[in-house]
Amino acid sequence: MTIEFKRNLAVLRDMVTVEEAEGLLEWLQKKPTAKVDLGACVHLHAANLQVLMAAKPVIQVWPADAALRLWLESALTI
Amino acid sequence: MNSLLEQFLSEARDVLQGIGDKLMQLENAPDDAGLMTELFRLVHTLKGNSGLFDFPEMTRVLHAGEDLMDAVRNGRVAYSRILADRLLEAMDFVGLLCEEIEAGQGETARHAAASVHLVKGLRELIASDEPAESSPPAAAASVAELAEDFPDLALDRLPEAARMDAYRRACAGASLHWLVYRPSEQCFYQGDDPFFQVRQTPDLLWGGIEARDPWPPLAELDAYCCLLDFCLLTAAPRAALEEQYRYVADQVTFTPVSRFALVLPQGDTNGGPVYDDFATDARNLLAAGDLAGLARNAGTMLELSSPDLWIASALRWLRLVLESEPDNRAVLGALVESLNSLTTPDWRAAGWVERGETHHADAAIAHSPSQVATASSKPAQPDQASAAADQPSADDGFRSALPILPSDAAAALTAIVATQREILALSDQPVWLSGRISAAAAALSGCLRAAGAADALPELDAAVARALAEERGDALLAWLDDWFPLDGLADAGLKANIPVQPAMPVTPTDTQPAPAPATQPEPDSELKFGRRAEDAIAGPKSLKVDQAKIDRLMNLIGEMVVAKNALPYLAGRAEAVFGVRELSRDIKGHYAVINRIAEEMQDAIMQVRMMPVSFVFQRFPRLVRDISRKLGKEVNLVLEGEDTEADKNIIEALADPLMHIVRNSLDHGIESPEVRRAAGKPATGTLTISAAQESDRVLIEIRDDGKGIDPGVIKRKAYAKGLIDETLLERISDQEAVNLVFAAGFSTAEQVSDLSGRGVGMDVVRNAVEKVNGTVSLTSECGRGTRLRLSLPLSMAVTNVMIVVSDGQRFGVPMDSVVETVRVRRAAIRTIKRSLTTVLRGRIVPLKSINDLLGLDAAPQVNGDDELAVLVVRLGDESVGLLVDDFRETQDIILKPMTGVLGGLSAYAGSALMGDGSVLMVLNVKEMLS
Incomplete structure (x- = not known):
């Protein structure tokens, strides 16, 4: 699993695959105030990305990967 | 090439042929459901097979074809000629791809655009007949149109730094493309990761992701229905982009972007110093050609303006343009004018638009002035301007030294300064120390000049002088710390990096192709195999052998x-x-x-x-259909004796001549329906191609009921072209005249069409047929039609030769040219005009000595009865006697053509190995005597 769900925080790591999107969506549906930690994330599948874009959770940690961070910042902070 | 691919290619050829045949049959019986199902099955099979390989272009076209056939099969779309045309065209495309792949040009990506075009054509047919069901294909098809109708590229969304960077790249010769990628909603199921795909885009300058529609409530969101759109600005060449997006070519639109479309000043239009003077001065400077002065003025203005202001943005652009292309006065002028009016320059109105593609940019430009105009109505805020003016005096020395630097220049500067710092900090004391200090000083002063901070130069010079005097780098280091504080530097570096980052290709893509496409066929491959099992009706009983x-x-x-x-x-x-x-x-x-x-x-x-000759015949239905439609003629093609068999080489040699003949018949033979009706013939012409076996030869007859060949016309034409002289013109019989069409350079057509009439037709046919030991004959009845008969040997492998002896050597003469062998008394040979002749059965036969022909220095020998051996051979319609020494037996030989240097000896047809190990030279009688 590349997503670890803590009490109110989802920690995404490495390459987040398409299979994770369902779980991420369900979790975010249950926890509207959830936060997301992308610090160790290198890439996330577009399905996950659109879940994050739709759910607009608070991003606690932006990815360390600068390129990914740029992409995500522009997509998730609109 | 692996064996699986080989098998696919060989199968694909068969299937394509099958599809062509079925389409032809459907033309006559459009309602035949069985045929339609069969056709669907073929297209489906081919598509399934192609999916096993990495040919997305082929699969895409076949997939569209399959969808169309499915719609036809279910009665949703009616079969039509246009449909057949498009499908045939699509299959031709697939055939072309197959050929290229077979020839080792595995690179099919460059056909992506063609494939999208074909797919569009096919989908249109489905869409036009069933608007209700057309949504997914229509959406795919209309993306391209959408982009055309809506060329708003929204370039103003891009941060200025990214645009400036793109502008610089364009000035350096890169071509900019705006790429819109709208992945299909189902793309996740096909193993695509659009986000990964765009991150891999080569030379990415900027990218944005947005939702296609407003997001639904989270509870209703389907994570696996892709609702994302991607917009990218890239400096990669088009070919590289097509390669990168070849799997999704139908979901991507590229728009070339002019670099000027990027010149969009942005920001708050209020406040700042008074610009009128500047604009007037700038105009004068520009008119005087004082670009340096203009740059200086702009630099000063920039220092006086807050970086967030519209005017500052415009000034930055002005400086950039001055830097990159100072000769482009029109652009500079437009920018200066826009500074005066505080509106975005209207590049189109300026009239300098130099490239065709800028029409895309217009719209992008056209809609930003409105924002600007509304913003400019706000009251001015002088305090902001003074704040901006104060800024340089702040203790941030770095910034004061480098007023405004383009982001990537700032990054470069950071790197240079860091390197100089390292060099100066070296503690060793080499003899070249002073040289080292001077080098560092030169680099730093270069940096200052490039950054437009020339006023800092005296201080640098002083520091350098101190350092040289002390023979230590410390003085210069101190100066560096003063001007480029370490933390400020790191800060500036970071700041500079952020906007630049998208400019750097995130990861080089060409080295590692996106894994997403590679996994594409997987999800439904199992399904495909399942269906494949049903497709195979019966195991083939024949073997395919190389x-x-x-x-x-x-x-x-x-x-x-x-x-x-x-x-x-x-x-x-x-x-x-x-x-x-x-x-x-x-x-x-x-x-x-x-x-x-x-x-x-x-x-x-x-x-x-x-x-079987059907190998050649099978392509005629399509050929006849295409040509007759092009010519507006109605032709009924009848094929007979298709299962007649002949050697593969013969059949293959037959293909081109037959094609010529059929084209000629259609073009010159069969008349248009009106002419035919006027002549009392059925409007539809009939072209019959029949094959039959006659002893050891194959006879092929091509017959049409067209207008025939008029011997009078032929005679006149031949005379006009100098092929025959006047006496021959008088004497020649009609049949002989008709045969003149075989003469080289002869053309009967009044006009050269793209089908025939260039005068390379019939003589090529005759040569090709004669090469395989065949003959052509032509009979024609004016107004009734023409009949061409080809006679070909069944097999070329074994040649029956007669062996003759002359001057002690043995020669072979092919039996098909031998008429008879006779012994002629020497007394019966006469000399007419210095050539030998004799009379055989009432006909004069010219005699030639084989020794003379081959350059052997010996006279023909007579036998005991004072008789000469004469081998009578056929040469066209004439008979010629060859004087030899003696006759031997006839023998079957395997004729090997001459190769290498000997290949140029046309007197010999080849050589053969005899039973006793000797080599027999086989003569080419025709070449020898002509």
């Missing part, structure tokens, strides 16, 4: 025949030399057995090489 293997077998059998032929010699030697008569008899008996087996083997291998 022709090279057959040829090898044939060569071996040829050698076997030669070895076998040595046995009678051996028997002769056993008897004559060793005097063992019984052994000789046994050898002869055994020879008979081996001979029979060898002949059967030869026969069997010939059978293997035999192919």
Whole structure:
């Protein structure tokens, strides 16, 4: 699993695959105030990305990967 | 090429042929559901197979074809000629791809655009007939149109730094493309990761992701329905982009972007210093050509303006343009004017638009002035301007030294300064220390000049002088710390990096192709295999064998025949030399057995090489259909005797001549429907191609009921072209005249069309047929039609030759040209005009000595009865006698054509190995006598 769900925080790591999107969506549906930690994330599948874009959770940690961070910042902070 | 691919290609050819045939049949019976199902099955099979390989272009076209056939099969779309045309076109495309792949040009990506075009054509047919069901394909098809109608590229969304960077890249010669990628909603199920795909885009300058529609409530969101759109600005060449997006070519639109479309000043239009003077000065400076002065003024203005202001943005652009292309006065002028009016320059109105593609940019430009105009109505805020003016005096020395730096320049500067710092901090004391300090100083002063901070130069010079005097780098280091504080530097570096980052290709893509496409066929591959099992109706009973293997077998059998032929010699030697008569008899008996087996083997291998003429005939329905439609004629093609067989080489040699003949018949023979009706003939012409076997030859007849050939016209044409002289014009019979069409350079057509009439038709046909020992004859009845007969040998492998002896050497003469062998008394030979002739059965036969023809210095020998041996051979319609010394037996030989240097000797048709190991030269009688 590349997503670890803590009490109110989802920690995404490495390459987040398409299979994770369902779980991420369900979790975010249950926890509207959830936060997301992308610090160790290198890439996330577009399905996950659109879940994050739709759910607009608070991003606690932006990815360390600068390129990914740029992409995500522009997509998730609109 | 792996064996799976080989098999696919060979199957694909068959299936494509099948599809073509079925379409032809459907043309006559459009309502035949069975045919339609069969056709669907073929397209479906081919599509499924192509999915196993990495040919997205092929699969895409086939997929569209399959959808269309499915719609037709279910009665949703009616079969039409347009449909057949498009499908045939699509199949031709697939055939072309197959050929290229086979030729080793596995790179099919460059056909992506063609494939999208074909898919669009096919989808349109589905869409036009069933608007209700057309949503997914129509959406795909209309993306391209959408982009055309809506060229708003929204370039103003891009941060200025990214645009400036793109502008610089464009000035350096890169072509900019705006790429919109709208992945299909189902793309996640096909294993695509659009986000990964765009991150891999080469030379990405900027990218944005947005939702296609407003997001639904989270509870209703489907994570696996892709709702994302991606917009990218990239400096990669188009080919690279097509390669990157080849799997999703139908979901991507590229728009070339002019670099000027990026010149969009942005920001708050209020406040700042008074610009009027600047604009006037700038105009004057520009008119005077004082670009340096203009740059200085702009720099000063920039320092006075807050970086967030619109005016600052415009000034930055002005400086950038000055830097990158100072000669482009029109652009500079437009920018200066826009500074005066505080509106974005209208590049189109400026009239300098230099490239066709800028029309895309217009819209992007056209809609930003409105924002600007509304913003400019706000009251001015002078305090902001003073704040901006204060800024340089702040203790941030770094910033004061480098007023405004483009982001990537800032990054470069950071790197240079860091390196100089390292160099200066070195603690060793080499003899070249002063040189080192000077080098660092030169680098730093260069940096300052480039950054437009020339006023800092005196201080630098002073520091350098101190450092040189002390012979230590410390003074310069101190200056560096003063001007480029370490933390400020890191800060500036970071700041500079952020906007630049998208400019750097995130990861080089070409080295590692996106894994997403590679996994594409997986999800439904299982399904496909399941369906494939149903598709296979019956196991094939025939083997596909590479022709090279057959040829090898044939060569071996040829050698076997030669070895076998040595046995009678051996028997002769056993008897004559060793005097063992019984052994000789046994050898002869055994020879008979081996001979029979060898002949059967030869026969069997010939059978293997035999192919039905349908191999050539099968392409005619399509050819006739296409040509007759192009010419507006109605033609009914009748094929007879398609299962007649002949050697593969013969059949293949037949293909091109037949094509010529059929084209000629359609173009010149069969008349247009009106003319036919006027002549009392049925409006639809009939073209019959029939094949039949007659002893050891194949006869092919091409017959049309067109207007025939008018011998009068031919005669006049031939005379006009100088092919015949006046006496011949008078004497020539109609039949002979008609045969003049075979003369080289002859053309009957009044006009050269793209089908025929260039005068390379019929003589090419005759040459091609004669090359395989065939003959052509033509009969025509004016107004009733033309009949062409080709006569070809069944097989070329074994040649029957007559062996003759002359000057002690043996020569072979092919039996098909031999008419008779006679002995002529020397007294019966006369000399007419210095050439020898004799009279045989009331006809004059010219005689030639074979020794003369071959340059042998010997006279023909007579036998005991004072008779000469004459081999009468056929040469066209005439007979010629060859004077030889003696006749020998006839023999079947395997004729090997001459190769290498000997290949140029046209007097010989080839050579053959005899049973006793000697080599027999086979004469080419026709070449020798002509």
